[in-house]
Amino acid sequence: MSTPTPPSTQPVASTVPQAGMRKNGKKWQTPKKAFRPTAGLTSYAKRLEARKQLEIIKDHERELKEEKEAERKALIQKIKDRKAAKEEKERYQKMAEKMHHKRVERLKRKEKRNKLLNS
Structure with missing residues (x-):
């Protein structure tokens, strides 16, 4: 007769059932799983923890956005200041062409005083 083979050498059947x-x-689609309405439920403590983490992330994002916006506004203000200084310099140059440079200097000082008083 035949001798039985030891159990360790026999091929083991796969645990995944063959569909x-x-x-x-539609064999190309993945097979659907059973509907389990309680599968996605989490405990109240876990939900609270998740909300806290989400709030921390949103606060950080808000801070980054504010920082970026502040940098952007600072750059815009710098450009405006530079443009205003350039226009003022050109205006004084035009005045210097028509009148004496000492009078232009006096007008500059006078305008500077008025600017400080008005602001």
């Missing part, structure tokens, strides 16, 4: 042909014939 047959799908009823609708």
